[in-house]
Amino acid sequence: MATVSLEKLVKRYGAVEVVHGIDLDVADREFIALVGPSGCGKSTTLRMIAGLEPISGGNLRIGGKIVNDLPPRARNLAMVFQSYALYPHMTVRENMGFSLKIAGQKPEEIAPRVEEAAKTLDLTHLLDRRPSQLSGGQRQRVAMGRAIVRQPEVFLFDEPLSNLDAKLRTQMRVEIKKLHAKVQSTVIYVTHDQVEAMTLADRIVIMRDGHIEQVGTPEDVFQRPNSKFVAGFIGSPPMNLKDAEIADGHVVFSNGDRLPLPSRFRDRVTAGQKVTFGLRPDDLYPAGHGIHSGEDADVYRHDLRVILTEPLGNETLVFSDFGGAEWVGRMLNPRRLAPGEALPFCFDLSQAHLFDGETGKTLRG
Amino acid sequence: MKGWRPPAPFLLLLPAIVVLAAVVIIPLILSLYSSFTPFRLTQPASLYTFVGFRNYARILTDLEFWTAFGRTVLLLTVALNVEMLLGLGLAMLVEKATSGQRLLRTIMMFPMMFSPILVGFQFKFMFNDNIGLVNNALQSLGLTDQAIPWLIDGTLAFTAILVAEIWSSTSVFAILILAGLLAMPKEPIEAARVDGCTPWQTFRYVTWPFIMPFAYIAMTIRSLDVARAYDIVKIMTDGGPAKRTELLWTLVSRTAYADARMGLANAMAYVAILLSILFTVYFFRKLAAARTQIAAEW
Amino acid sequence: MNENTKARLNGLLLSAAHKIGLFLAMTVICLPGLWIVLASFRPTVEIMAKPPVWIPEDLSFDAYVAMFSGVGQGGIPVIEYFRNSLIISVTSTAIALAIGMAGGYAFARFRFKAKSSIFLGLMLTRTVPGIALSLPLFFVYSKLGIIDTHFGLIMAYVALNVPFTIWLIDGFFRQVPKDLAEAAQIDGCTRWQAFWQVEFPLAGPGIASAGIFAFLTSWNEFALASQLTRSVNSKTLPVGLLDYTAEFTIDWRGMCALAVIMIIPALVLTFIVQKHLVSGLTSGAVKG
Numbered sequence: 001m002a003t004v005s006l007e008k009l010v011k012r013y014g015a016v017e018v019v020h021g022i023d024l025d026v027a028d029r030e031f032i033a034l035v036g037p038s039g040c041g042k043s044t045t046l047r048m049i050a051g052l053e054p055i056s057g058g059n060l061r062i063g064g065k066i067v068n069d070l071p072p073r074a075r076n077l078a079m080v081f082q083s084y085a086l087y088p089h090m091t092v093r094e095n096m097g098f099s100l101k102i103a104g105q106k107p108e109e110i111a112p113r114v115e116e117a118a119k120t121l122d123l124t125h126l127l128d129r130r131p132s133q134l135s136g137g138q139r140q141r142v143a144m145g146r147a148i149v150r151q152p153e154v155f156l157f158d159e160p161l162s163n164l165d166a167k168l169r170t171q172m173r174v175e176i177k178k179l180h181a182k183v184q185s186t187v188i189y190v191t192h193d194q195v196e197a198m199t200l201a202d203r204i205v206i207m208r209d210g211h212i213e214q215v216g217t218p219e220d221v222f223q224r225p226n227s228k229f230v231a232g233f234i235g236s237p238p239m240n241l242k243d244a245e246i247a248d249g250h251v252v253f254s255n256g257d258r259l260p261l262p263s264r265f266r267d268r269v270t271a272g273q274k275v276t277f278g279l280r281p282d283d284l285y286p287a288g289h290g291i292h293s294g295e296d297a298d299v300y301r302h303d304l305r306v307i308l309t310e311p312l313g314n315e316t317l318v319f320s321d322f323g324g325a326e327w328v329g330r331m332l333n334p335r336r337l338a339p340g341e342a343l344p345f346c347f348d349l350s351q352a353h354l355f356d357g358e359t360g361k362t363l364r365g
Numbered sequence: 366m367k368g369w370r371p372p373a374p375f376l377l378l379l380p381a382i383v384v385l386a387a388v389v390i391i392p393l394i395l396s397l398y399s400s401f402t403p404f405r406l407t408q409p410a411s412l413y414t415f416v417g418f419r420n421y422a423r424i425l426t427d428l429e430f431w432t433a434f435g436r437t438v439l440l441l442t443v444a445l446n447v448e449m450l451l452g453l454g455l456a457m458l459v460e461k462a463t464s465g466q467r468l469l470r471t472i473m474m475f476p477m478m479f480s481p482i483l484v485g486f487q488f489k490f491m492f493n494d495n496i497g498l499v500n501n502a503l504q505s506l507g508l509t510d511q512a513i514p515w516l517i518d519g520t521l522a523f524t525a526i527l528v529a530e531i532w533s534s535t536s537v538f539a540i541l542i543l544a545g546l547l548a549m550p551k552e553p554i555e556a557a558r559v560d561g562c563t564p565w566q567t568f569r570y571v572t573w574p575f576i577m578p579f580a581y582i583a584m585t586i587r588s589l590d591v592a593r594a595y596d597i598v599k600i601m602t603d604g605g606p607a608k609r610t611e612l613l614w615t616l617v618s619r620t621a622y623a624d625a626r627m628g629l630a631n632a633m634a635y636v637a638i639l640l641s642i643l644f645t646v647y648f649f650r651k652l653a654a655a656r657t658q659i660a661a662e663w
Numbered sequence: 664m665n666e667n668t669k670a671r672l673n674g675l676l677l678s679a680a681h682k683i684g685l686f687l688a689m690t691v692i693c694l695p696g697l698w699i700v701l702a703s704f705r706p707t708v709e710i711m712a713k714p715p716v717w718i719p720e721d722l723s724f725d726a727y728v729a730m731f732s733g734v735g736q737g738g739i740p741v742i743e744y745f746r747n748s749l750i751i752s753v754t755s756t757a758i759a760l761a762i763g764m765a766g767g768y769a770f771a772r773f774r775f776k777a778k779s780s781i782f783l784g785l786m787l788t789r790t791v792p793g794i795a796l797s798l799p800l801f802f803v804y805s806k807l808g809i810i811d812t813h814f815g816l817i818m819a820y821v822a823l824n825v826p827f828t829i830w831l832i833d834g835f836f837r838q839v840p841k842d843l844a845e846a847a848q849i850d851g852c853t854r855w856q857a858f859w860q861v862e863f864p865l866a867g868p869g870i871a872s873a874g875i876f877a878f879l880t881s882w883n884e885f886a887l888a889s890q891l892t893r894s895v896n897s898k899t900l901p902v903g904l905l906d907y908t909a910e911f912t913i914d915w916r917g918m919c920a921l922a923v924i925m926i927i928p929a930l931v932l933t934f935i936v937q938k939h940l941v942s943g944l945t946s947g948a949v950k951g
Contacts, residue, residue, distance in 0.1 A: 618794050
């Protein structure tokens with residue numbers, strides 16, 4: 001059973017601590033995504049799990065066994081690197097069979113496993129090429145093939161798709177998901193792209209500055225962000241997050257514009273408190289063009305002037321001014337809007353978030 | 366000829382070709398000619414007597430020459446291989462060091478700055494049987510109670526020369542291989558570790574294929590300049606004792622200047638030149654192949 | 664747990680072995696040089712002492728004072744040797760650099776017939792052992808009457824340095840992207856201007872280190888110098904070193920002192936160029 005447990009895991013470089021004692025339990029066959037901006041410690045964490053970085057403190061267990069000081073080869077895992085890290089002087093076939101060869105398997109045992117993995121990944125016709133003769137997407141698939149041939153207990157992915165163009169990325173995302181369904185291994189997947197994390201993972205771990213901000217299912221982290229940071233990180237385009245102050249039952253923005261304080265926050269805030277108000281673009285739409293009808297009790301209507309639009313075909317992102325800042329709304333069934341045009345907008349306050357102005361923590365109960 | 370403009374690269378290379386022709390090629394043609402004469406410095410007229418291949422025929426049957434030739438090849442083979450191995454080891458030691466990299470690299474290049482003649486004196490001093498550091502140390506440590514005749518016994522002298530030669534040239538290999546190690550992408554090594562390689566396997570299957578061209582560059586550079594061993598030997602033993610460390614180059618020098626038999630010496634020199642060229646062309650070929658491979662794949 | 668302890672112990676052992684290995688290697692590299700420096704400050708009696716004196720008791724600059732005190736008083740014409748070495752090395756380096764830049768640029772930027780053969784041919788002229796070259800050069804030079812002159816040795820050293828200078832400078836120019844010179848030409852430069860305004864400044868540090876390398880080669884050369892020089896007119900330091908050897912005796916202390924004088928400029932210069940030197944030699948290997 002390949003569970004992976006991080007217990008107060010610490011990484012220090014000299015006097016600088018970059019991972020501050022994180023705890024995480026990954027269940028067997030679970031797909032976990034580590035996301036966060038660059039420098040948040042997600043790659044370092046993955047490399048500690050792989051055994052490529054020495055662990056400075058805490059414990060790492062794989063399958064229940066402490067492996068802190070074991071070299072990578074004693075941990076039975078496979079890793080897909082951002083740059084693919086294929087061996088340039090070996091053919092695709094040799095690359096994929098390398099770990100088995102090192103493990104002392106006979107050529108006749110290696111061949112069928114390489115063939116099978118190649119078939120899964122549609123690489124059969126490329127087996128005798130060198131990595132330099134392959135395209136980015138093909139190299140990416142070879143890197144994955146190299147990992148699955150080993151049949152490891154744990155798969156580690158370090159930003160595997162970030163060197164691909166957008167279209168290939170979407171395609172490979174699907175491949176990885178299929179692959180996981182098929183091989184049923186534990187996967188730890190590092191990415192800075194929240195879309196990848198959302199679409200692939202069973203649970204998402206959001207990291208920031210060497211701490212874990214939140215762990216949860218994609219729904220959890222999207223709908224119930226624990227902090228302003230998570231709220232801003234997950235979702236595209238990002239949530240509108242605006243600093244404001246509480247005054248007589250309203251959220252008051254810097255220029256005096258105000259929104260009614262949603263009822264469920266009434267007990268959580270006091271007058272004069274500094275807060276950050278958050279509203280996803282989906283919950284800010286021109287009347288009649290939203291996900292919801294706009295007729296609910298918690299919907300606040302207000303006329304906004306359009307600054308700029310980004311038509312995406314099936315929807316249009318609308319940028320407009322409110323409370324002294326720029327807000328993004330999402331318009332479904334769009335019609336053409338002219339900049340400068342004023343039209344009634346719906347603020348769906350039932351979906352609004354409030355965060356403490358100082359700590360950034362959610363004010364939801 | 367009117368309107369013909371010589372191509373730019375030709376013009377750019379012209380000065381180099383002119384200088385090399387004047388200082389190297391023409392004198393070499395002259396020496397090739399004189400190798401077919403019984404030319405002696407003391408008898409200028411002898412330059413115009415043509416004796417055909419007599420000098421070469423004499424060399425062919427000259428045991429002394431072939432001993433020197435064999436010794437030279439032996440010295441080069443042993444020295445180049447040992448230098449390569451030590452250089453590789455040294456480069457890896459320095460690359461693995463976590464602190465003081467700059468200092469270590471600088472120290473590593475130290476012997477390169479020593480003129481070969483200085484290296485010769487230095488080791489002649491250290492291997493001196495009476496006052497040398499080596500014997501003094503051995504005696505003080507009680508490892509031996511008599512003075513080992515380092516530069517007086519033939520085999521020991523050859524060893525001492527080897528040590529001097531290796532000391533002075535290992536750093537060429539070390540810095541170039543270190544440059545290779547530093548230029549190498551790190552991910553394939555990490556991938557190999559995750560794939561289950563022991564450190565030795567990582568080196569054998571991943572690091573070494575990448576480092577090889579750098580080793581060939583070092584080999585080529587060294588083979589361009591193998592004759593600098595002449596300076597070392599000239600100072601340490603001057604071919605002695607009793608010609609037991611005579612190399613091609615010291616033999617040429619003695620035949621030409623001490624015995625004044627220029628014609629014969631030139632014939633010998635030609636054999637030495639051919640030997641150098643052979644070494645260089647061989648490594649250049651290897652280098653070119655390794656370079657294209659690395660450029661295509663890495 | 665046991666497995667972890669073992670792995671950790673293994674790691675500690677390896678790192679200890681690494682440190683010891685590194686220390687030993689560095690000692691072997693440094694010791695001969697340090698020994699020379701030390702000996703130059705010790706009186707001859709102490710150098711010759713039996714049993715050896717390990718801890719120096721009497722350090723002084725006597726050897727250096729004696730060296731500069733002129734011929735006849737135990738000195739050698741070291742100032743003349745130094746001057747000859749300097750003139751010959753600097754001049755030949757300057758000429759070799761000019762020629763090498765032209766040649767290196769040709770190899771880095773142009774395609775032409777038999778390019779690699781020409782390159783190999785140039786390199787091969789360098790393989791001619793100095794001693795083998797000295798025979799015909801000696802003959803030619805004496806016919807031309809330029810034996811024992813600065814000019815003769817300078818010419819020889821230019822030829823000696825050109826091939827390697829071309830190799831290095833070729834490497835440095837290849838590191839400068841071709842696009843830059845093309846961009847400059849689109850911006851209105853002639854090819855000539857583009858070279859001096861864009862490519863030359865970028866390859867500059869590399870070219871400087873190629874120069875220093877050429878300088879060191881000339882500064883340290885012995886085989887040719889020993890045959891082509893006769894007197895204080897043109898004798899260089901490496902040849903001057905032989906002044907301390909008589910038929911059967913060697914003035915070790917004086918020689919060590921002269922060695923120190925010789926090595927100091929070389930040391931300083933090598934430190935300055937070490938980084939560029941390596942990148943120039945290897946640039947072709949990683950980038951074709």
